[in-house]
Amino acid sequence: MQVKTFIASSAAQAVAQIRETLGPEAVVLNIRRVRAKGISGLFQRTNVEVLACVPKTAEPKPTNDAVLDHLREELASIKEIMLTLVQREASPPGFVNGPDDSASDLRISPILEESGLLRLYAHQIVDQIKAINGRVASSSVSEELSLAQRILTDCWKSPRPIQANTHIFVGPPGSGKTTALCKWMTNAVLLENRQACVWRLDGLSANTSEALSVHCEILGVPIHRCPASMKTAASEMLFVDLPGVNTSDETGLVHLQHMLAEIGEAEVHLVLNGSYESSVQLAQVRSFSRLPINDLIVTHLDEDTRWGKLWNLVLGTNYALRALSAGQNIPGDFRTASAAELLRAQFARK
Template sequence: MKVKKYIAGNMSEAMKQIRAELGDEAVILNSKVTHKRGFIGLFRKKQFEVIAAVDPESSVSQIKYKEKPLMKQNTGSHIVNVSEKEKLNDDLIQKEILDLKKMVRELSKSTATISLEHYPTFIQSFLIILEKQGLSQNYIQAVANHLLEKWRTSGKEPEQTDVWNWGRDYLESLLAPLYKRVAKSKKYINLVGPTGVGKTTTLAKMAANAVIDKQQKVGFITTDTYRIAAIEQLKTYANLLNVPVEVIYNMDDFHEALDKFNDFDLIFIDTAGRNYREMQYIDELKKVIDFRKEIKTYLTISLTMKEEDIKAILEGFSSIEVDHFIFTKLDETTSYGSMLNIMMDSQKGAAYLTFGQDVPDDIEEASPKMIVNHLFEGKSK
């Protein structure tokens, strides 16, 4: 691993030096503010001392040092973990609780699949699609019961189109209550979620629509100080949209940024992608962002993730109010059942769906009808 110290007049200059020499995958190990002695001890000039590293033989995801965030100021040459043993015990307890919840949830589910031969052929074909899409057996059974009741009370011999419409309408009716409880519009839009789900790109799409379509005054705040490339990506979008960016490192920075953006219409907050199944990262997030403010939090999830991993992440966020989901990478999968399962299990709606990298395109506001439509894309009625 190559480690080097940099000294610059400000953090931006230091980051440029690091990026030029070590590349985008460089990781900040530590930073602190120092003062250069001035004339006869007066007029001291503030400067930044930053230690950065890069491992040429390892991917970014394998570098353990990236777990330490960039710090604006530090009294020593390294960060000291005072209660490491206690914190480890707390983490183990939290993990055991999450594992127990998962076990109980799995035991409560029926492992038996529906016996399709008891249903008319048209109903069977509809249920088969739901099974292939990965919809939970509990919800498939509910759909099956509803369709059979509609079939029995129909005044005529039902056709496939009738069954199709009954089933789609019923699925929409399950999702509709989630959209009646949509919170009022808020000024601060916060995107959280694990690594690699496309939070920054999604945030840029939302901001672009606000700027271009609604002519709103928009600002960016980022807490993602773990990789230089992450900040540069957001700054690139900010330059294209002509909106300001504030990089924050702690709660004081967060409140200062809110003061600077006091007269703005919308503030979009980008957070670092972390393993949010671990409670320590949730705690870190709460030390940087004041969730007591007028903030709407979106949990950003890729549909390429395993459903059980998504549920574990959602359980990790139990101490933070998640308002809605944003499901990304719909173009990278053909299975959408998990999206409905997660929404109905948690009783939270999806605000947006994304399906590509183009900004400001490749994003759509979600609705029950649109979500159900994705289950049947490419299927004829």
């Protein structure tokens, strides 16, 4: 994947350059303001620097090679699974297996837990595999694995189509709301050519996301500190950034509830830090569930390889996952959530 650097005097010009050079498949990796070179730089003029690339698409291979490659991959993943199991058998001194460890006699159960699934859900999957097989421990690990993936895929909830042009990002402080907003907005403005506008609002506490204002300036997106100060065109996207509210902050949550009611029709996204333990994430969802949440955005996924944890949100809440975000770069890695995406990352060879 070859990354190209584009320098232009505005974000719009950078987009034109990217489209001309890389075509419509281009993905923007990062955007920042840089001091203009030469005489313009002396007058404090700045340019926009955009890093973009075209993601590699797999080369089609002859059928035999493809089958062999598939088998090799299967073998490698089975080897890895067996290694994981052997390592788990050799418990460290002082480590006592929980009473539930022998509850499941299918080999897939510890593999699912290892990938981040809570034991409760791992066992539910195992029960379903048993029901499908009609007998116990008869299938191979790889058969169990593909059955588990099929069952998980069937549990997937697709987010409902976007209905409003207003997007509000809520969640605990530091969960990655402003970063997720910037990522989404940058993709919308640069790659989809959408008009956008931002409200950076205070809640009970002040909204200190100064970086958001800088980012809006780079993109040429108007930013307002107060809702009354703007009228949006029907096609314009409105992104609303709010300060985080702690789950234990009852007053803050009630205030946030009123703010959302005042803003009116909107897509409300609950942003969660994906590197936190599932028990914490589920407790956060419970606290915010009094709000009109549409879907979940999970961030910080670069900090944890156990993407199987995300299934605990799918299985343990009524909400769908909208987007997955990994890393601080804007827009960087910000992808639409899907069952296939989760499974790919969950069972990727490390």
